[in-house]
Amino acid sequence: MSQVADSKGSRAETASAKRQRLMISAAQVVHQQGVERTTIADIARAADVPVGNVYYYYKTKDDLVAAALTEHARQLGLLTDRLDQLPDPRERLKGLVAAWVSQGDLAAQYGCPTGTLAAELDKRAEGGLDVAAGKVIRLLLDWVERQFRDLGQPDPDGLALTLVGAYQGMSLLTNALRDPTVMTREGDRLIAWLDSLPAR
Amino acid sequence: MSQVADSKGSRAETASAKRQRLMISAAQVVHQQGVERTTIADIARAADVPVGNVYYYYKTKDDLVAAALTEHARQLGLLTDRLDQLPDPRERLKGLVAAWVSQGDLAAQYGCPTGTLAAELDKRAEGGLDVAAGKVIRLLLDWVERQFRDLGQPDPDGLALTLVGAYQGMSLLTNALRDPTVMTREGDRLIAWLDSLPAR
Amino acid sequence: MSQVADSKGSRAETASAKRQRLMISAAQVVHQQGVERTTIADIARAADVPVGNVYYYYKTKDDLVAAALTEHARQLGLLTDRLDQLPDPRERLKGLVAAWVSQGDLAAQYGCPTGTLAAELDKRAEGGLDVAAGKVIRLLLDWVERQFRDLGQPDPDGLALTLVGAYQGMSLLTNALRDPTVMTREGDRLIAWLDSLPAR
Amino acid sequence: MSQVADSKGSRAETASAKRQRLMISAAQVVHQQGVERTTIADIARAADVPVGNVYYYYKTKDDLVAAALTEHARQLGLLTDRLDQLPDPRERLKGLVAAWVSQGDLAAQYGCPTGTLAAELDKRAEGGLDVAAGKVIRLLLDWVERQFRDLGQPDPDGLALTLVGAYQGMSLLTNALRDPTVMTREGDRLIAWLDSLPAR
DNA sequence: CATGAATGAGAGTTCATTCAT
DNA sequence: GATGAATGAACTCTCATTCAT
Numbered sequence: 001m002s003q004v005a006d007s008k009g010s011r012a013e014t015a016s017a018k019r020q021r022l023m024i025s026a027a028q029v030v031h032q033q034g035v036e037r038t039t040i041a042d043i044a045r046a047a048d049v050p051v052g053n054v055y056y057y058y059k060t061k062d063d064l065v066a067a068a069l070t071e072h073a074r075q076l077g078l079l080t081d082r083l084d085q086l087p088d089p090r091e092r093l094k095g096l097v098a099a100w101v102s103q104g105d106l107a108a109q110y111g112c113p114t115g116t117l118a119a120e121l122d123k124r125a126e127g128g129l130d131v132a133a134g135k136v137i138r139l140l141l142d143w144v145e146r147q148f149r150d151l152g153q154p155d156p157d158g159l160a161l162t163l164v165g166a167y168q169g170m171s172l173l174t175n176a177l178r179d180p181t182v183m184t185r186e187g188d189r190l191i192a193w194l195d196s197l198p199a200r
Numbered sequence: 201m202s203q204v205a206d207s208k209g210s211r212a213e214t215a216s217a218k219r220q221r222l223m224i225s226a227a228q229v230v231h232q233q234g235v236e237r238t239t240i241a242d243i244a245r246a247a248d249v250p251v252g253n254v255y256y257y258y259k260t261k262d263d264l265v266a267a268a269l270t271e272h273a274r275q276l277g278l279l280t281d282r283l284d285q286l287p288d289p290r291e292r293l294k295g296l297v298a299a300w301v302s303q304g305d306l307a308a309q310y311g312c313p314t315g316t317l318a319a320e321l322d323k324r325a326e327g328g329l330d331v332a333a334g335k336v337i338r339l340l341l342d343w344v345e346r347q348f349r350d351l352g353q354p355d356p357d358g359l360a361l362t363l364v365g366a367y368q369g370m371s372l373l374t375n376a377l378r379d380p381t382v383m384t385r386e387g388d389r390l391i392a393w394l395d396s397l398p399a400r
Numbered sequence: 401m402s403q404v405a406d407s408k409g410s411r412a413e414t415a416s417a418k419r420q421r422l423m424i425s426a427a428q429v430v431h432q433q434g435v436e437r438t439t440i441a442d443i444a445r446a447a448d449v450p451v452g453n454v455y456y457y458y459k460t461k462d463d464l465v466a467a468a469l470t471e472h473a474r475q476l477g478l479l480t481d482r483l484d485q486l487p488d489p490r491e492r493l494k495g496l497v498a499a500w501v502s503q504g505d506l507a508a509q510y511g512c513p514t515g516t517l518a519a520e521l522d523k524r525a526e527g528g529l530d531v532a533a534g535k536v537i538r539l540l541l542d543w544v545e546r547q548f549r550d551l552g553q554p555d556p557d558g559l560a561l562t563l564v565g566a567y568q569g570m571s572l573l574t575n576a577l578r579d580p581t582v583m584t585r586e587g588d589r590l591i592a593w594l595d596s597l598p599a600r
Numbered sequence: 601m602s603q604v605a606d607s608k609g610s611r612a613e614t615a616s617a618k619r620q621r622l623m624i625s626a627a628q629v630v631h632q633q634g635v636e637r638t639t640i641a642d643i644a645r646a647a648d649v650p651v652g653n654v655y656y657y658y659k660t661k662d663d664l665v666a667a668a669l670t671e672h673a674r675q676l677g678l679l680t681d682r683l684d685q686l687p688d689p690r691e692r693l694k695g696l697v698a699a700w701v702s703q704g705d706l707a708a709q710y711g712c713p714t715g716t717l718a719a720e721l722d723k724r725a726e727g728g729l730d731v732a733a734g735k736v737i738r739l740l741l742d743w744v745e746r747q748f749r750d751l752g753q754p755d756p757d758g759l760a761l762t763l764v765g766a767y768q769g770m771s772l773l774t775n776a777l778r779d780p781t782v783m784t785r786e787g788d789r790l791i792a793w794l795d796s797l798p799a800r
Numbered sequence: 801c802a803t804g805a806a807t808g809a810g811a812g813t814t815c816a817t818t819c820a821t
Numbered sequence: 822g823a824t825g826a827a828t829g830a831a832c833t834c835t836c837a838t839t840c841a842t
Contacts, residue, residue, distance in 0.1 A: 032323070033323055033324075034236070034320060034323040034324075036234070036236030036237060037236060037323060037324065039835085039836060039837080040836080040837065040838085041836080041837095050802070050803050050804075051803085051804085052802075052803045052804060052805080052839090052840090053801085053802055053803065055837095055838070055839080056801070056802075059838095060837080060838080061836095061837065061838090110322070110323065111319055111322065115372055115376070116319050116323075118372065118375065118376035119311055119316050119319050119320075119372055119375065119376075120234060120319075120320065122310070122311065122375045122376065123232065123233055123234040123237060123310065123316075124233075124234075124237065130376075130378075131378070133376055134376045134377050134378060137373070137376045137377065138377065141377075158385060158389065161370070161373060161382060161385065161386060162366075162386065162389060164369070164373065165366060165369030165370045165372070165373050165382075165386060166362075166365060166366060166369055167369065168368065168369040168372045168373065169364070169365030169366055169367065169368040169369030169370075169372075170361070170365045170369075172315055172318065172319055172365070172368045172369075172372070173337070173361060173364065173365050173368065175318065175319065175322045176315070176318035176319070176322065176330075176333060176334045176337045177334050177337065177338065177341075178330075178331075178334060182361060182365075185358060185361065186361060186362065186365060189358070189362065218826090239810085239811065239812085240811080240812065240813090241811085241812095249827095250827070250828060250829075251828090251829085252813090252814090252815090252827075252828055252829055252830085253826075253827055253828065253829095255812090255813065255814075256825090256826065256827075259813090260812080260813080261811095261812065261813090432723070433723055433724075434636070434720060434723040434724075436634070436636030436637060437636060437723060437724065439814085439815060439816080440815080440816065440817085441815080441816095450823070450824050450825075451824085451825085452818090452819090452823075452824045452825060452826080453822085453823055453824065455816095455817070455818080456822065456823075459817095460816080460817080461815095461816065461817090510722070510723065511719055511722065515719075515772055515776075516719050516723075518772065518775065518776035519711055519715075519716050519719050519720075519772055519775065519776075520634060520719075520720065522710070522711065522775045522776065523632065523633055523634040523637060523710065523716075524633075524634075524637065530776075530778075531778070533776055534776045534777050534778060537773070537776045537777065538777065541777075558785060558789065561770070561773060561782060561785065561786060562766075562786065562789065564769070564773065565766060565769030565770045565772070565773050565782075565786060566762075566765060566766060566769055567769065568768065568769040568772045568773065569764070569765030569766055569767065569768040569769030569770075569772075570761070570765045570769075572715055572718065572719055572765070572768045572769075572772070573737070573761060573764065573765050573768065575718065575719065575722045576715070576718035576719075576722065576730075576733060576734045576737045577734050577737065577738065578730075578731075578734060582761060582765075585758060585761065586761060586762065586765060589758065589762065618805090639831085639832065639833085640832080640833065640834085641832085649806095650806070650807060650808075651807090651808085652806075652807055652808055652809090652834090652835090652836090653805075653806055653807065655833090655834065655835080656804090656805065656806075659834090660833085660834080661832095661833065661834090
């Protein structure tokens with residue numbers, strides 16, 4: 001089986017490889033430049049794919065943006081999978097906050113990838129991309145809510161909103177103020193808050 | 201006296217009136233559509249000004265965006281001036297939250313005007329508009345910090361970040377999830393939090 | 401009569417003063433920037449006349465360019481009048497060359513005012529300004545030809561072409577090469593040439 | 601062989617062919633209309649290329665002007681290469697003058713392509729196109745200087761300035777006066793002058 | 801499948817000219 | 822006459838999308 005794959009892959013690369021490279025590049029470039037300021041050519045260049053070839057994998061620019069959202073969801077899944085290894089839900093949530101803060105460099109410069117994308121996509125009615133962005137955020141909310149529920153907290157739904165909202169807010173402020181310490185200060189506060197919650 | 205004013209105003213309007221109309225329209229349209237998806241023609245139409253004439257008042261599109269920021273700062277100033285009438289700083293802060301929630305309709309649809317603008321402008325280095333957006337947010341932060349200080353709270357700076365961050369976060373989530381109740385639920389939580397703070 | 405003029409001029413300036421200022425400014429600014437890159441606003445600013453007021457004196461931009469040509473003709477007249485004081489036609493011609501070279505600073509930076517203007521206006525068929533530019537150059541040619549005739553030279557017409565052509569050529573080269581010494585070197589050569597011509 | 605070429609060329613043409621067509625058209629149209637009065641659409645039409653496609657080959661209008669300069673330099677090179685076949689440097693110079701005069705039709709209507717271009721570009725500081733124009737003129741000067749040196753003349757540099765300056769001057773006068781005979785008359789004079797120079 | 805090239809619909813901006821007081 | 826403001830046509834440039842090989 002691998003022989004067949006190799007025989008194909010030795011010269012031409014698999015189609016899915018290009019698709020994936022485009023998806024990852026779309027996620028990165030759109031995160032840094034925003035949807036409107038990103039051209040197809042930007043993404044093509046970042047993915048090292050000829051411009052004319054992009055359309056083979058993604059019919060429209062919106063398809064590429066949707067792919068960027070999918071990629072963000074995938075990366076979120078990787079993170080939560082890793083955190084799910086931890087036995088204690090409180091530790092999982094603290095791990096999430098720690099991850100946010102540690103990613104600080106990029107997030108401090110360009111904000112939360114999903115959040116800024118959602119904010120930009122919300123400003124357009126057509127295409128339904130706004131809804132897609134909401135779904136990714138919902139994934140995060142659901143996971144967080146599950147942890148609060150496991151912790152035995154009342155109103156896990158509301159707590160999830162609070163925690164994720166705090167993350168979005170501190171990301172935005174870090175950016176707007178161009179002050180990375182906002183991220184760490186608010187991160188510490190969230191950790192302390194999580195610690196202060198009674199068990200069960 | 202007003203007759204004289206009217207007789208003048210019936211045909212021609214003061215130059216600053218048009219400037220102001222453009223500024224307000226810029227603030228509104230940019231809030232709803234975002235900077236990149238807003239054309240000069242959009243703003244001109246909203247202000248009922250011929251496209252070519254816009255440039256008499258604002259040399260570039262960026263100038264118009266800066267004007268939109270100024271307008272948001274002005275509206276923030278109106279709000280805080282009104283709240284400053286209240287004797288108790290805690291009531292002022294609760295009034296702020298109430299204002300946020302009550303504005304819900306618009307904010308729920310398009311997010312916090314300054315916050316979403318800041319997020320979009322952060323993605324471009326040139327022009328310094330990103331810094332300008334930060335300054336408007338700083339105005340809000342400073343006012344909030346002052347209230348916490350008047351309340352005798354320790355770390356008023358940090359508390360301001362938390363409150364404003366929560367506002368930005370809940371605005372974004374309200375939008376992304378297309379769920380206006382997020383705004384009210386989080387608003388209630390913030391009110392309760394403010395009430396729970398010890399005096400002095 | 402002068403009283404009336406004064407009574408008018410004491411507060412408001414005479415209309416012709418503004419006209420003249422516009423004419424002079426047009427000549428200067430057009431010399432430096434070229435016709436196409438000069439806006440009415442540029443000339444108005446240089447003449448310290450409100451933009452809207454320019455059209456009182458000059459109905460179109462072309463009228464202003466025509467005025468610039470007239471101004472150049474006037475300045476040429478001043479020069480030749482001065483040179484006409486000299487008794488010897490050879491000295492008059494040498495004085496002309498000396499004047500060209502001494503004006504070097506400006507001409508080296510922007511070329512011969514009339515020549516560059518003629519070159520630019522030649523590229524458009526409409527308006528007849530090209531012909532007007534030719535007439536100014538013809539004024540110079542005629543004066544030079546008269547000197548050669550007074551000198552008793554055969555073919556004074558051809559000699560005039562040669563001398564004026566040399567001036568235009570050296571102005572252009574000085575500019576194109578950004579080398580002011582071209583002007584002085586060629587000027588010296590022309591002086592020597594004039595000296596070498598036999599009298600009568 | 602040509603059949604194969606034709607079968608390829610019948611539909612698609614080589615990319616460089618379009619580039620070249622644009623370059624040649626730019627040179628022609630700019631020569632006739634001047635830089636400022638030439639629009640990208642003018643050049644596109646002359647080259648039979650859709651407007652939007654021009655930018656695939658030349659990023660800006662200035663790039664197109666630069667290409668026009670290059671084209672003029674190329675045509676100058678073709679001319680001097682041809683003249684270089686002649687054994688006698690004096691004949692080469694006379695051939696150059698003859699070429700100038702014979703081109704008279706076009707040059708009489710629009711002036712020396714490089715000279716008028718240089719004059720127009722000199723009026724703008726930005727972009728460095730002015731310097732580029734100077735370089736093309738320098739090419740001509742250098743070639744002429746070489747001929748004078750081969751002729752054993754003292755000060756070949758100065759003689760080159762004189763000859764090329766005379767060419768620029770007579771081109772300009774021919775235009776300004778709308779009198780093609782200026783070209784021929786001055787051309788004859790230059791030929792006579794070259795003949796009068798002592799050998800060695 | 802791959803790819804350079806093509807296309808055309810706007811977008812921002814400038815500016816000569818005109819208007820209204 | 823004087824003046825700030827108004828107007829609209831034109832221009833340069835961008836870019837998502839499609840085409841032809």
